[in-house]
Amino acid sequence: MNNIVIENYTAEFGESFTLRDINWIIEPNQHWVITGTNGSGKSALSAILAGAGEKLSGSISGLPERVELVSFEAQAELIDRELKKDDTDIMDVISEGTPVREILEEGKADNPDFDADLLEELIKKFKLESMLERSFRKLSTGETRKIMLIRALVNKPGLVILDEPFDGLDVDSMTMLNELLQSQIDTVPMVLVLNRFDEMPDFITHVAYTDKGQLHHTVDIKDEQAYNDLYQLLHLKTTNLEVPETDDSDRPPALNPEDPLVKLTDIKVAYGDSKVLDGESWVIEPRQHWQLSGPNGSGKTCLLNLITGDHPQCYTNDIFVFGMQRGNGETIWQIKQYIGYVSTALQWEYRVSISVRNVIISGFHDSIGMYTKSSDRQKKVADQWLKLLGMEDRADQPYNQLSFGDQRLLLIARAMVKHPTLLILDEPCLGLDDINRQLVLALIEKICNSSDTTVIYVNHHAEDQISGIKQFKQLEKLA
Amino acid sequence: MSNNYFNTLPLREQLEQLAKCRFMSMDEFSEGVEALKGKKMVVIGCGAQGLNQGLNLRDSGLDVSYALREAAIAEKRQSWKNATENGFVVGTYEELIPTADVVLNLTPDKQHTSVVNAVMPLMKEGSCLSYSHGFNIVEEGMQIRDDITVIMVAPKCPGSEVRAEYVRGFGVPTLIAVHEDNDPKGEGLALAKAYAVGTGGHKAGVLMSSFIAEVKSDLMGEQTILCGMLQTGSILCFDKMVEKGIDAGYASKLIQYGWETITEALKYGGVTNMLDRLSNPAKIKAFDLSEELKVIMRPLYNKHQDDIINGTFSRVMMEDWANDDKNLLGWRAETAETNFEKTPAGDVEISEQEFFDNGILMVAMVKAGVELAFETMTAAGIIAESAYYESLHETPLIANTIARKKLYEMNATISDTAEYGCYLYNHACLPLLGDFMKNIDTDVIGKGLDLADNGVDNARLIEVNAALRAHPVEAVGAELRAHMADMKKIV
Numbered sequence: 005m006n007n008i009v010i011e012n013y014t015a016e017f018g019e020s021f022t023l024r025d026i027n028w029i030i031e032p033n034q035h036w037v038i039t040g041t042n043g044s045g046k047s048a049l050s051a052i053l054a055g056a057g058e059k060l061s062g063s064i065s066g067l068p069e070r071v072e073l074v075s076f077e078a079q080a081e082l083i084d085r086e087l088k089k090d091d092t093d094i095m096d097v098i099s100e101g102t103p104v105r106e107i108l109e110e111g112k113a114d115n116p117d118f119d120a121d122l123l124e125e126l127i128k129k130f131k132l133e134s135m136l137e138r139s140f141r142k143l144s145t146g147e148t149r150k151i152m153l154i155r156a157l158v159n160k161p162g163l164v165i166l167d168e169p170f171d172g173l174d175v176d177s178m179t180m181l182n183e184l185l186q187s188q189i190d191t192v193p194m195v196l197v198l199n200r201f202d203e204m205p206d207f208i209t210h211v212a213y214t215d216k217g218q219l220h221h222t223v224d225i226k227d228e229q230a231y232n233d234l235y236q237l238l239h240l241k242t243t244n245l246e247v248p249e250t251d252d253s254d255r256p257p258a259l260n261p262e263d264p265l266v267k268l269t270d271i272k273v274a275y276g277d278s279k280v281l282d283g284e285s286w287v288i289e290p291r292q293h294w295q296l297s298g299p300n301g302s303g304k305t306c307l308l309n310l311i312t313g314d315h316p317q318c319y320t321n322d323i324f325v326f327g328m329q330r331g332n333g334e335t336i337w338q339i340k341q342y343i344g345y346v347s348t349a350l351q352w353e354y355r356v357s358i359s360v361r362n363v364i365i366s367g368f369h370d371s372i373g374m375y376t377k378s379s380d381r382q383k384k385v386a387d388q389w390l391k392l393l394g395m396e397d398r399a400d401q402p403y404n405q406l407s408f409g410d411q412r413l414l415l416i417a418r419a420m421v422k423h424p425t426l427l428i429l430d431e432p433c434l435g436l437d438d439i440n441r442q443l444v445l446a447l448i449e450k451i452c453n454s455s456d457t458t459v460i461y462v463n464h465h466a467e468d469q470i471s472g473i474k475q476f477k478q479l480e481k482l483a
Numbered sequence: 484m485s486n487n488y489f490n491t492l493p494l495r496e497q498l499e500q501l502a503k504c505r506f507m508s509m510d511e512f513s514e515g516v517e518a519l520k521g522k523k524m525v526v527i528g529c530g531a532q533g534l535n536q537g538l539n540l541r542d543s544g545l546d547v548s549y550a551l552r553e554a555a556i557a558e559k560r561q562s563w564k565n566a567t568e569n570g571f572v573v574g575t576y577e578e579l580i581p582t583a584d585v586v587l588n589l590t591p592d593k594q595h596t597s598v599v600n601a602v603m604p605l606m607k608e609g610s611c612l613s614y615s616h617g618f619n620i621v622e623e624g625m626q627i628r629d630d631i632t633v634i635m636v637a638p639k640c641p642g643s644e645v646r647a648e649y650v651r652g653f654g655v656p657t658l659i660a661v662h663e664d665n666d667p668k669g670e671g672l673a674l675a676k677a678y679a680v681g682t683g684g685h686k687a688g689v690l691m692s693s694f695i696a697e698v699k700s701d702l703m704g705e706q707t708i709l710c711g712m713l714q715t716g717s718i719l720c721f722d723k724m725v726e727k728g729i730d731a732g733y734a735s736k737l738i739q740y741g742w743e744t745i746t747e748a749l750k751y752g753g754v755t756n757m758l759d760r761l762s763n764p765a766k767i768k769a770f771d772l773s774e775e776l777k778v779i780m781r782p783l784y785n786k787h788q789d790d791i792i793n794g795t796f797s798r799v800m801m802e803d804w805a806n807d808d809k810n811l812l813g814w815r816a817e818t819a820e821t822n823f824e825k826t827p828a829g830d831v832e833i834s835e836q837e838f839f840d841n842g843i844l845m846v847a848m849v850k851a852g853v854e855l856a857f858e859t860m861t862a863a864g865i866i867a868e869s870a871y872y873e874s875l876h877e878t879p880l881i882a883n884t885i886a887r888k889k890l891y892e893m894n895a896t897i898s899d900t901a902e903y904g905c906y907l908y909n910h911a912c913l914p915l916l917g918d919f920m921k922n923i924d925t926d927v928i929g930k931g932l933d934l935a936d937n938g939v940d941n942a943r944l945i946e947v948n949a950a951l952r953a954h955p956v957e958a959v960g961a962e963l964r965a966h967m968a969d970m971k972k973i974v
């Protein structure tokens with residue numbers, strides 16, 4: 005193996021982003037972390053190793069023949085490909101989607117190095133046997149991520165790029181993944197893109213820091229001073245947070261203050277023979293904030309979807325929400341008007357062409373995309389949010405050209421914009437860098453302390469705690 | 484044997500029915516789902532449309548359950564799973580149909596006669612029967628009991644889209660109709676409107692049409708431009724490229740994914756935008772080729788439309804149904820043997836623009852097919868809006884299927900009716916284009932124009948641009964797309 009040498013490299017990513025003057029050498033046996041703020045170009049820097057971007061000048065040499073990239077974008081693309089397996093107007097069948105095993109073995113046909121033994125080993129280690137025949141697109145975020153990682157490794161690449169590999173994984177899966185990567189460090193150099201320093205695996209030898217499309221620092225982990233400075237830089241705190249007012253003209257009907265907001269009784273959900281929830285109950289009183297946690301696949305998202313009306317089995321369970329007993333002629337829009345919602349699944353589903361400002365305004369309408377006219381008042385509120393997020397100059401840009409982290413910030417603003425009765429944040433910090441994570445946590449804290457919104461906060465990271473949250477609900481994976 | 488309903492009507496009424504099509508305004512839906520509130524809706528069949536329409540209707544506050552044939556319940560078939568996993572009540576015809584205020588027939592068209600004959604005796608006095616496609620009523624002349632109201636609510640999109648758009652807070656374009664012979668209480672329109680609201684269709688635009696106009700335009704679109712033209716084009720373009728020495732893997736990929744890429748441009752900005760993606764000389768070339776193609780193929784489009792209008796098409800197809808689908812299955816097997824089908828897409832990179840640059844003939848074929856289908860339908864008395872949905876609007880959907888599944892699988896997954904028509908078209912069109920193809924070379928399919936410079940004659944370019952923009956499919960398309968778009972402009 006030889007060095008990968010990047011010299012005076014400049015490349016364009018779409019119209020809106022350029023990586024400039026990159027000089028970087030990756031030696032064999034080095035393992036890198038790239039870090040930086042959202043939109044700084046860290047994913048782009050990793051992606052040029054996988055051939056992405058349009059080269060304007062400079063050179064890259066020494067790249068191995070097979071490079072595997074696992075990222076939010078790649079994951080979204082695969083999910084998107086699966087979703088596209090739709091049927092047309094004159095068709096007779098509905099597609100069930102590709103089973104997990106097929107996704108895992110996709111490399112087999114034309115990659116002579118494909119390691120079938122490793123695949124079986126990893127399937128065992130990650131306890132995926134029961135998942136192999138299921139449809140890939142029906143997996144949870146964390147499960148999808150694991151599949152993507154394994155798929156990359158069994159192709160036996162000469163370089164692995166992992167863009168935020170730990171996002172969406174619970175503590176157990178993170179430990180397992182760390183072990184897995186650890187076991188491969190002598191076989192393949194790795195480049196990890198990470199937002200969170202605390203997730204950096206022990207085997208990392210070097211850190212690269214990007215800002216505004218340039219590679220600003222490269223630091224050898226052994227150089228303690230340089231490393232600490234970099235850490236400080238990433239912890240720059242934003243001050244003076246103020247949650248923008250909302251547009252009160254379109255409030256949903258007032259609720260009886262005596263009623264709980266949500267009352268779930270003896271909830272049962274199963275897919276075929278496998279049970280996801282079995283006898284779960286939950287009462288959420290107004291202004292009682294909750295933290296909901298549990299391992300991947302324990303049914304957190306399922307439980308939340310029963311509340312929002314997005315899960316079809318909400319009609320067969322005993323569910324009382326916002327004064328309505330489900331299944332009595334109410335519409336899902338009557339329910340959604342009380343709810344603000346953010347999750348990774350929402351980010352995947354938010355695939356419409358729309359401007360940055362309108363993404364926020366769509367929160368007033370509970371829609372994905374904009375289908376009605378917005379008021380001047382709503383535009384004004386949206387602009388205040390953009391200012392808070394430091395995106396005021398991008399109001400009219402297309403949303404889908406933003407980085408994943410920036411999209412996430414916008415969706416959080418969209419969820420909060422109407423000061424909903426119930427704000428559901430399903431792992432809101434996925435994909436955010438340290439600074440923006442602090443920003444979001446501070447915002448949630450503010451909302452928790454405000455008078456009229458009740459928060460449900462789903463999170464794996466013990467250290468991301470919100471001071472206003474006193475109630476905890478833990479789900480366990482059913483056997 | 485069945486009795487073609489359309490052919491029983493006097494000419495005056497035939498013309499009136501064909502011309503029925505009006506784009507409804509949003510305030511005609513101010514009653515929402517009121518007309519269906521508290522009524523029992525029972526869906527027969529839980530496939531692409533059945534499941535997804537049902538999910539939407541239930542989320543709109545309506546009472547939905549599923550009546551499946553006994554075998555489907557006993558064997559726990561996919562349709563049974565679809566309904567039960569989504570928390571719906573499922574029962575047999577005997578259990579559910581007698582309680583229904585509205586019965587939604589969402590079984591495959593081929594089964595309609597037997598399904599309707601089975602459920603009609605069980606239906607309540609004064610209830611309503613709805614369809615999402617009018618073949619059974621129009622082509623088979625199905626007679627429905629006098630006390631039953633018969634309506635149609637036909638989403639102009641795949642079932643999965645019907646659901647996805649609803650969840651986003653929107654809907655898909657939808658066509659509604661009332662069968663005037665069966666509207667005893669005069670409530671058909673109110674029910675159809677409420678149903679369209681329940682599926683979200685009213686937000687994306689609703690056409691008030693007739694059973695007849697829906698059937699005659701739907702059949703025409705699917706067998707000519709949608710499936711037939713793309714199938715014929717695939718075969719001809721592939722064989723030509725291979726004959727001229729282009730790598731077969733490359734040729735296969737250019738076609739398999741090319742239709743999807745070029746019709747994506749069609750979807751967003753009509754024929755004009757699709758041609759605007761070409762360089763100026765290539766655009767003029769594509770325009771000229773398509774003019775030539777239109778002259779050659781016009782009689783074929785006319786024949787398809789004539790056979791559809793006078794019932795020849797459905798009669799011949801139903802004869803094949805009665806003959807165990809002998810023709811259909813034979814033709815399906817032939818499709819599997821075409822060279823294009825047997826050559827996998829090569830492992831080569833083709834950029835988005837290259838699909839246009841090297842696929843000039845494909846662009847010309849799409850343009851010719853869309854315009855001919857649209858012109859032929861409107862000449863037969865079908866209104867422009869309907870003709871647009873059944874031609875240009877749906878072409879990208881089929882192109883997307885070819886990208887995923889090539890021809891054989893595309894044909895196996897479209898409805899039998901569409902597939903049958905597709906083969907008829909293909910068999911007639913291949914020889915028809917024989918001479919035309921003799922003069923075709925790799926500059927228009929496979930390699931792209933080989934030009935020292937991109938210069939063109941200004942006057943000619945202006946002429947071509949004006950002709951593109953002046954075609955009637957473009958005006959109606961621009962208007963309808965504005966209703967379907969994200970409405971970026973109005974905000």
Ligand SMILES: NC(=O)c1ccc[n+]([C@@H]2O[C@H](COP(=O)([O-])OP(=O)(O)OC[C@H]3O[C@@H](n4cnc5c(N)ncnc54)[C@H](OP(=O)(O)O)[C@@H]3O)[C@@H](O)[C@H]2O)c1
Nearest residue numbers: 092093096528529530531532555562589590594615616641
């Ligand atoms: N697909 C579209 O995009 C689309 C668009 C607009 C309109 N439409 C119209 O919608 C209707 C339904 O089409 P589809 O595409 O949804 O069909 P589909 O996906 O093939 O589903 C048909 C359903 O009917 C059941 N079925 C089949 N044969 C039956 C029989 N003999 N008796 C009772 N049930 C039977 C099937 O379940 P079992 O076999 O398990 O019983 C299946 O659940 C058609 O009129 C079609 O023209 C379709």
Ligand SMILES: [Mg+2]
Nearest residue numbers: 093094701873
């Ligand atoms: Mg159609």
